[in-house]
Amino acid sequence: MAATIKDIAKQTGLGLATISSYLNGGNVREKNRVKIEAAIEELHYEVNVVARGLKTNRTKTIGVVIPELNNIFCSEIITGIEDILRSHGYGTIICDCRTDEKLEKEAVDFLYKKRADGIINMPVDPTGTHLQPFQKADKPIVLIDRKIQGVEADSVLVDNKAAAQHAIELLLRAGHTKIGLLGGPENVYTAQERYKGYKAAYEAAGLPWEESWIHHGDYTIRGGVEGLEKLVRDTDVTAVFVVNYEMTMGAMIGVNELGIKISEELSVIGFDNLLFARACRPKLTIVTQPTDEIAKHVADIILMRLEGTEEEKAQAKKTVKLQTEIVEGKSIRDL
Amino acid sequence: MAATIKDIAKQTGLGLATISSYLNGGNVREKNRVKIEAAIEELHYEVNVVARGLKTNRTKTIGVVIPELNNIFCSEIITGIEDILRSHGYGTIICDCRTDEKLEKEAVDFLYKKRADGIINMPVDPTGTHLQPFQKADKPIVLIDRKIQGVEADSVLVDNKAAAQHAIELLLRAGHTKIGLLGGPENVYTAQERYKGYKAAYEAAGLPWEESWIHHGDYTIRGGVEGLEKLVRDTDVTAVFVVNYEMTMGAMIGVNELGIKISEELSVIGFDNLLFARACRPKLTIVTQPTDEIAKHVADIILMRLEGTEEEKAQAKKTVKLQTEIVEGKSIRDL
DNA sequence: ATGAAAGCGCTAACAA
DNA sequence: TTGTTAGCGCTTTCAT
Numbered sequence A, B: 001m002a003a004t005i006k007d008i009a010k011q012t013g014l015g016l017a018t019i020s021s022y023l024n025g026g027n028v029r030e031k032n033r034v035k036i037e038a039a040i041e042e043l044h045y046e047v048n049v050v051a052r053g054l055k056t057n058r059t060k061t062i063g064v065v066i067p068e069l070n071n072i073f074c075s076e077i078i079t080g081i082e083d084i085l086r087s088h089g090y091g092t093i094i095c096d097c098r099t100d101e102k103l104e105k106e107a108v109d110f111l112y113k114k115r116a117d118g119i120i121n122m123p124v125d126p127t128g129t130h131l132q133p134f135q136k137a138d139k140p141i142v143l144i145d146r147k148i149q150g151v152e153a154d155s156v157l158v159d160n161k162a163a164a165q166h167a168i169e170l171l172l173r174a175g176h177t178k179i180g181l182l183g184g185p186e187n188v189y190t191a192q193e194r195y196k197g198y199k200a201a202y203e204a205a206g207l208p209w210e211e212s213w214i215h216h217g218d219y220t221i222r223g224g225v226e227g228l229e230k231l232v233r234d235t236d237v238t239a240v241f242v243v244n245y246e247m248t249m250g251a252m253i254g255v256n257e258l259g260i261k262i263s264e265e266l267s268v269i270g271f272d273n274l275l276f277a278r279a280c281r282p283k284l285t286i287v288t289q290p291t292d293e294i295a296k297h298v299a300d301i302i303l304m305r306l307e308g309t310e311e312e313k314a315q316a317k318k319t320v321k322l323q324t325e326i327v328e329g330k331s332i333r334d335l
Numbered sequence C: 001a002t003g004a005a006a007g008c009g010c011t012a013a014c015a016a
Numbered sequence D: 001t002t003g004t005t006a007g008c009g010c011t012t013t014c015a016t
Helices: A005-012 A016-023 A030-043 A049-056 A072-087 A101-112 A129-136 A162-175 A189-205 A220-234 A245-258 A274-279 A291-307 A310-315 B005-012 B017-021 B030-043 B049-056 B074-086 B101-113 B130-137 B161-174 B188-205 B222-235 B247-260 B275-280 B291-307 B310-314
Strands: A059-064 A091-096 A118-121 A139-146 A156-157 A179-183 A212-216 A237-242 A269-270 A285-288 A318-321 A325-327 B061-066 B091-096 B118-122 B143-145 B155-160 B179-183 B215-218 B239-242 B266-273 B284-287 B321-323 B326-327
Touching: A005 A016, A005 A030, A016 A030, A016 B179, A049 B049, A059 A101, A059 B118, A072 A091, A072 A291, A072 B091, A091 A101, A091 B161, A101 A129, A118 A129, A129 A139, A129 A291, A139 A291, A139 A318, A139 B005, A156 A162, A156 A291, A162 A179, A162 A237, A162 A269, A162 A285, A162 A325, A179 A189, A179 B049, A189 A212, A189 B310, A212 A220, A220 A285, A220 B049, A237 A245, A245 A269, A245 B275, A269 B215, A274 B049, A274 B247, A274 B275, A291 A310, A291 A318, A325 B284, A325 B310, B005 B030, B017 B030, B017 B130, B061 B074, B061 B101, B074 B091, B091 B101, B101 B118, B101 B130, B118 B291, B130 B143, B155 B161, B155 B291, B161 B179, B161 B188, B161 B239, B161 B266, B161 B284, B161 B326, B179 B188, B188 B215, B215 B222, B222 B239, B222 B247, B239 B247, B247 B266, B247 B275, B275 B310, B291 B310, B291 B321
Parallel strands: A059 A091, A059 A118, A118 A139, A139 A156, A156 A318, A179 A212, A179 A237, A237 A269, A269 A285, B061 B091, B061 B118, B118 B143, B143 B155, B155 B321, B179 B215, B179 B239, B239 B266, B266 B284
Antiparallel strands: A091 B091, A285 A325, B284 B326
């Protein structure tokens, strides 16, 4: 049987409270500290975090609910988060909800039952009702990628509007005036913002755009293929901006299947996954999101809410907005 | 305060044992069952899994240690595993060890301290010493992708040798006799197996191959780029087989940068990630691994060890070996 | 089938 | 600083 705190007490002749105090960083007389450490060593003692959790009502576990783990944007962020949380003693329970609101709710409930100390969520359900259990329990919630009105939570966002606007401006500067948008679902926040950026760029340039240049896809590879084919078939756009990675890959598939030459026949700006962009021929110019930075902010915020001083914990919920970057490839033709 | 089993007892006038028995699927008189259910409903009772865990010494949590979450092969498997485990009430704590033996060991120790009921591992350290804590505690271990001598564990593998052999045979049948191998690290099991398959195909065909056609890469994108450039520069191979996804992407980058036309100038067979293969121009022929099947086997095995009958738990450790598939694209030229 | 009671390993309040 | 004690919420004998 594994040694318990009692064994250590017996071995050292000290009381339970002293051992517990030692384990929790309290003050212990030097002489006793040595004794305790020797006993711990000898008996291979390790605290039972479950027992501690029962007492403290904290599991040192954080739940993460994301739409799709098979998505480099998500997995990069999670890798970063997990790394930081683990170094602080927190386990990360990940739940992939397959971009399904129902599954998302189930995942949150599951995590709540598991007594996660807090939750990190890239929300699918825009109303945020799925987060209620954590809200009611007053356990910290950190949202990624979109803020939700009415949910008390910190948020780490990317400036999607600016991202899209800069991309379109780059194309406009290259002389393109008819630019297609392979956009995302109309009810998805990030997609809305990227669409806004598209329009803002045209407005700032004082140029007109046409509704037919806009394709509202579904953020999937399949949707990217279809959207690209539609834009090429039905319009005379000379450039296309694709607003997420899956659709960018889909667009590349479409381009390949139609035998379109990139840059000569069509200019393209993609989104995310630098490595994919470099593997394309020619190299794709893309908008990249700062996943490491997002992860760091998310982890730091939840740790602050969980382990910070009382003032820190009580701070008003904050929203961090990060900027994207454009990495230039060879997929834009100067007209 | 959340309701406890005591509240339910009080509310129903029953004893603790009855409630507990109900909660654990024991027999309870119909009349009482109704009462208990009403009380649970009314008081919003939910079992405290931490308290239960303290008593039962099980956390209903499984640790997963993988080399790299940002790797579609890993993330696909994990998605599948997590899904199944969650539906059985198990939380999945994922640790990405960045293909580092030291971090891998730390991750396992972390998971052990977290009292995970079992561990799933795609091992980096081929000696398996990192798994000791779980071995000693006699907690189930399931290995993915490689078996480890001396570690009592179930394993779910892919027939990597056959995978490579079939790929090379396909190229030989197309008339290629000088086939380059963009292989993996010489000390990595899957890479060794794939290398064996390469040689086996040549031997079966009674044809010679040259050492210079073999490049032992490092399973990274960078390594793929370099390997491809080296093979093209230093040898006269007419085809290349790349043995993992990252290097396949790297090879595509290399091909693009060197301006090589695939199939006309060089035939290629890649590995994993069907979607990437379809996005390449021309579509890549690839070897795909059955990630869903792997996930299912892994999850089923660990659940069997954890929740199976005594006979099942006592069964000799088993090894499942799954077959890969070749998905044909347009990247092979018939000579 | 049900109830009473002990105890899992820890923390924390209180006393010394 | 240290020891004593109660109790977190549950499961599990052992009676009944």
